[in-house]
Amino acid sequence: MTTVPCPAGLEELGPEHFAFPRAPRVYEVLLGGTETYQCDRDAALDLYMVAPWVMLAARTNRWFTEVATEAALRLGARQFLDLGCGLSNQPDLHHLVPDGCPVVYADRDPGVLAHAKSWLDPGPPHRTTVVAADLLDMRGLLARPELHGALDLARPIAVTVHDVLPWNTDDAAVADAMTVLRDWLPVGSTLSITHLTPDLNPAQVPEVASVYEQHGIPVRPRSRTEIDAFFGGFTRLGTGLTAVSQWSAHGPNVRHFTPYPARASDAPAYAGIAVKTDRARR
Template identity: 80%
Template structure:
């Protein structure tokens, strides 16, 4: 499989694509990847100078994707929707699920999509699709032919929204989008979210926000109550809404060993995995 990004028009990328940091590429720096520019490396370095835990936090968030995937597979879910997939970084979601499971990746960043369309669509035996879509326009996203053609709505779907919502600062728009998503999901579906929070590190998270804003990236950490609201009345699994580094399946046989042990303050994000039950309203 080639690792060369597919071509995109420069006007799609924007005039400052190569000179201004982008959140997905800064995340790539923190994960030790290669798809970034000097502006992204500069931002990551400034983040590290005010919060040395940022690389550990990124790796912990990435690890949680493996935890969430294994958890929902054990529930029997075999359809997957990754909202805000970001730059490819092994293992990607379709590499964690059994061959033949439909996986739909979405993102709104043209640079991310250039890489994703090349590297996240390896063909048979995988059933992966990459969609250019903004989760804030959830109804259009869910009505796209790529989504409607991939999923059987008589069966549950696992939705992953990891480290995506903090980069959307319009709380009302996110609330509406997540409500539309929950209403669309079949019973038995799962919703997994990770989200940066000031609750777990009130001293340094505001400094991290300031660094991002200084580099032109808007980010909004949210409180435990705000993050929990995105799940609606879906039923929490395992530890419930918990620090991402400390989430566990509590007695299940999910292999949830964390290779990146961290205090809650060193990976200041909440994580939760929930299920839509017959009693869930939306």
């Protein structure tokens, strides 16, 4: 595996950014990407040694982005907000939506942001915007002028928060951020979340978390009850909050999604999609 040339902007980062693994780059290794460094590959190998399913889990999570995007489109959403977008790994969100649909990518990792500015085409037909922001400061993120210039708060917005919240270990801060997000979203918006959990593989998920922490990456797997609370009073779609590979739905607005071919224990994350109705509680 080789490292790609440095995108513009990365050369401005300090050496510590490349000397230690970063969660988005480790995820990139697990997906088979190349925009990584030796420290990231070392961390990914250590993960694989304790849990050989980690690459399948990453692919399953990526698959759910396609599911959530199509579900949102069928429910009428035509603008998208990807919180904690991570590194590019096609198909990216703006490749999954019709031309002309605005897509806002937000992330706090400076390397992710540098890469995003190098691979995104901000002009037509892809109306993409990159915002440097931390979802733990959700009020600040949602107040950014770039975001308001791209999204129309009079229409539904589809938000994806996929494999992001486990890397935020402050439970109170995460709960507050998600409450602020839910309050801000217009009626008809969708919220899609995937989240690592010990429930589906209690033997190995704690080992995975320990390996991440040994490499300087704190991680907080959460229970089904804890994750479900992030949806507040939104109406759950399909099978509700369930193992990511087992999520499915059918109905007039959402085509029949079939489960992904992975056991729940080999992709130990919960996934859910919910809609904000006019009677939604916080």
